[in-house]
Amino acid sequence: xxxxxxxxxxxxxxxxxxxxxxxxxxxxxxxxxxxxxxxxxxxxxxxxxxxxxxxxxxxxxxxxxxxxxxxxxxxxxxxxxxxxxxxxxxxxxxxxxxxxxxxxxxxxxxxxxxxxxxxxxxxxxxxxxxxxxxxxxxxxxxxxxxxxxxxxxxxxxxxxxxxxxxxxxxxxxxxxxxxxxxxxxxxxxxxxxxxxxxxxxxxxxxxxxxxxxxxxxxxxxxxxxxxxxxxxxxxxxxxxxxxxxxxxxxxxxxxxxxxxxxxxxxxxxxxxxxxxxxxxxxxxxxxxxxxxxxxxxxxxxxxxxxxxxxxxxxxxxxxxxxxxxxxxxxxxxxxxxxxxxxxxxxxxxxxxxxxxxxxxxxxxxxxxxxxxxxxxxxxxxxxxxxxxxxxxxxxxxxxxxxxxxx
Amino acid sequence: xxxxxxxxxxxxxxxxxxxxxxxxxxxxxxxxxxxxxxxxxxxxxxxxxxxxxxxxxxxxxxxxxxxxxxxxxxxxxxxxxxxxxxxxxxxxxxxxxxxxxxxxxxxxxxxxxxxxxxxxxxxxxxxxxxxxxxxxxxxxxxxxxxxxxxxxxxxxxxxxxxxxxxxxxxxxxxxxxxxxxxxxxxxxxxxxxxxxxxxxxxxxxxxxxxxxxxxxxxxxxxxxxxxxxxxxxxxxxxxxxxxxxxxxxxxxxxxxxxxxxxxxxxxxxxxxxxxxxxxxxxxxxxxxxxxxxxxxxxxxxxxxxxxxxxxxxxxxxxxxxxxxxxxxxxxxxxxxxxxxxxxxxxxxxxxxxxxxxxxxxxxxxxxxxxxxxxxxxxxxxxxxxxxxxxxxxxxxxxxxxxxxxx
Numbered sequence: 001x002x003x004x005x006x007x008x009x010x011x012x013x014x015x016x017x018x019x020x021x022x023x024x025x026x027x028x029x030x031x032x033x034x035x036x037x038x039x040x041x042x043x044x045x046x047x048x049x050x051x052x053x054x055x056x057x058x059x060x061x062x063x064x065x066x067x068x069x070x071x072x073x074x075x076x077x078x079x080x081x082x083x084x085x086x087x088x089x090x091x092x093x094x095x096x097x098x099x100x101x102x103x104x105x106x107x108x109x110x111x112x113x114x115x116x117x118x119x120x121x122x123x124x125x126x127x128x129x130x131x132x133x134x135x136x137x138x139x140x141x142x143x144x145x146x147x148x149x150x151x152x153x154x155x156x157x158x159x160x161x162x163x164x165x166x167x168x169x170x171x172x173x174x175x176x177x178x179x180x181x182x183x184x185x186x187x188x189x190x191x192x193x194x195x196x197x198x199x200x201x202x203x204x205x206x207x208x209x210x211x212x213x214x215x216x217x218x219x220x221x222x223x224x225x226x227x228x229x230x231x232x233x234x235x236x237x238x239x240x241x242x243x244x245x246x247x248x249x250x251x252x253x254x255x256x257x258x259x260x261x262x263x264x265x266x267x268x269x270x271x272x273x274x275x276x277x278x279x280x281x282x283x284x285x286x287x288x289x290x291x292x293x294x295x296x297x298x299x300x301x302x303x304x305x306x307x308x309x310x311x312x313x314x315x316x317x318x319x320x321x322x323x324x325x326x327x328x329x330x331x332x333x334x335x336x337x338x339x340x341x342x343x344x345x346x347x348x349x350x351x352x353x354x355x356x357x358x359x360x361x362x363x364x365x366x367x368x369x370x371x372x373x374x375x376x377x378x379x380x381x382x383x384x385x386x387x388x389x390x391x392x393x394x395x396x397x398x399x400x401x402x403x404x405x406x
Numbered sequence: 407x408x409x410x411x412x413x414x415x416x417x418x419x420x421x422x423x424x425x426x427x428x429x430x431x432x433x434x435x436x437x438x439x440x441x442x443x444x445x446x447x448x449x450x451x452x453x454x455x456x457x458x459x460x461x462x463x464x465x466x467x468x469x470x471x472x473x474x475x476x477x478x479x480x481x482x483x484x485x486x487x488x489x490x491x492x493x494x495x496x497x498x499x500x501x502x503x504x505x506x507x508x509x510x511x512x513x514x515x516x517x518x519x520x521x522x523x524x525x526x527x528x529x530x531x532x533x534x535x536x537x538x539x540x541x542x543x544x545x546x547x548x549x550x551x552x553x554x555x556x557x558x559x560x561x562x563x564x565x566x567x568x569x570x571x572x573x574x575x576x577x578x579x580x581x582x583x584x585x586x587x588x589x590x591x592x593x594x595x596x597x598x599x600x601x602x603x604x605x606x607x608x609x610x611x612x613x614x615x616x617x618x619x620x621x622x623x624x625x626x627x628x629x630x631x632x633x634x635x636x637x638x639x640x641x642x643x644x645x646x647x648x649x650x651x652x653x654x655x656x657x658x659x660x661x662x663x664x665x666x667x668x669x670x671x672x673x674x675x676x677x678x679x680x681x682x683x684x685x686x687x688x689x690x691x692x693x694x695x696x697x698x699x700x701x702x703x704x705x706x707x708x709x710x711x712x713x714x715x716x717x718x719x720x721x722x723x724x725x726x727x728x729x730x731x732x733x734x735x736x737x738x739x740x741x742x743x744x745x746x747x748x749x750x751x752x753x754x755x756x757x758x759x760x761x762x763x764x765x766x767x768x769x770x771x772x773x774x775x776x777x778x779x780x781x782x783x784x785x786x787x788x789x790x791x792x793x794x795x796x797x798x799x800x801x802x803x804x805x806x807x808x809x810x811x812x
Contacts, residue, residue: 065807
């Protein structure tokens, strides 16, 4: 379908804003009660909904709880079963590290090794983030490069870290076996290249493991490095190529900026701390003339759901509602509001429930849905759809898709 | 998608009950009238529906009338276009014959042969079931084995019978051409092996045909055997493998027990005659602690529809409604009610109409549907879906599916 859309897309002056309220779908705390969205006072979204078309979206499939990666790829129009991001690359993306063609990103765990290199704890007793930063500093000093290949080492959290081997010519292969034995009481495994292109990578990995153990030999708990999940840079057809769009990402958290950059969006700087929703409005205004597609991300609707804090999630929804008039004042040709998955406070985690989808353009039909809530969206004329339907609908409503066939 | 679900499934203590009211979907007798479900008095299903999520299900596809096999496979999560059961195997399953790896089941028709083995009637004048049993007895006595291969012969109904060739070592191939010429006025065809592995099977088939004609030479009407549809045992990924479920089938009729056993469910004994719905409740209670998934089947909702008996179908729906509290008393984490296809009394046959689907768990949203009927289910928040969405939804609602991607 992406190929069909690519063949139909055309450049026009119309502007699209895709607002992603992360994890916005919810659940009532009690049977037949109201969700976070239905509880929130949202006069601006209510007014918009009355003039919009609504529906419900499944990002990956029935019953499937999407991670942030697959959820966003689906919103961006890429089938999340077909287009996947490896764990190493997703970790790199999640901490804001840009991968280039030929590089390999590896997901690492710090471990505790005992006598004879026997793995005693695969997570090194889950060290604090501060301890992780301290260990990473030691490793950076000890292993700036291996045989001429630049090595970058990043803290992820607790026992997790990421290593990026930067290619200096021939691309590094990512088809390498794990160092992590997935059990204790045995030695770490020796990485093996699983194809010829990955032989250099396997050698780099094994050299890294040896030099890390040497550098950490005075540590008692965090004294080994295990690897699993090697990824080269995922290559997705870009927004410019598929949709003929000059597209911008307005987000604060590294994961979402990284996912947007994977599909070729320009990632705009957002000043301010944490979610910085007010600042994002200013960034949108400042860049309004420069782009024809804006992906605008709100994180806190998800984080509050993950915390199981129903009232706080309601407040974050209301915060966005208060800012919505600033977007509408720019008079976008198409505006859509959706989530990348549900995060019901009741579950304190991502969930499989469909997310409400609102689409406003000059070319909509009348619709029974009167609010941007799960229940009302279920009455909407757009029906229950998959996430990859969203981009074609936005493009069509912006009159950016040509007729298919004569 | 089955592979995705397999990768996400995890074992937990939660329990799922999937009630299949065979053929439950119906039609009004007159335009804008009420269906069997809407006519039935169903206070217990009504109360459950008010706390549940509803939708409509197409088991195979738009406009497609499912047979019992594809309808059930779809409910069980197996794409019925991809996963098929050969006619020979489905006939064997339908009469309760278990096939083992290496066996071949063949669907046979009794025929009337005239002078020079010319086929005069491909269905032998549609003999009575009693005559079929008498002929099968003769054949059993005459052909207990062929060259050391055990031969089993079973009555299906009228002119239809099933032969099972039991493998005694090397698996028997099922790639054999038909004996049935599909027309009269010609001789039966000689079976040909279409691959090397099926040569022994073709020889067995031809020997069977000759020995059957010899054994039936004193018969005037039922004196020949035609074959078409050869199947080895269908191999489906099991419920234990795909869903990590310990699953049980509570059904009375061979076809449904056979289909459940094909996907690896334990088939529980149900005492009593015919549909034995009351007895099934006792079997459910007796086995409640031993399984985490129960498939509970009601046959008579279909048979009454097949008979074109609207009032009788209403009664069978009401019978199930009266038993529903016994299931709810066990407090399942997830209960679903659905059909494997519609069987409107008006058509007196299976039909293509979507079936209503009810899903109750602790993780549902409010829903407009107020009864378990076709019309109300059409208002439900689960929307119009395909049959293979059901198992992922049941698994998700039982919190038995992990997140997809990070």
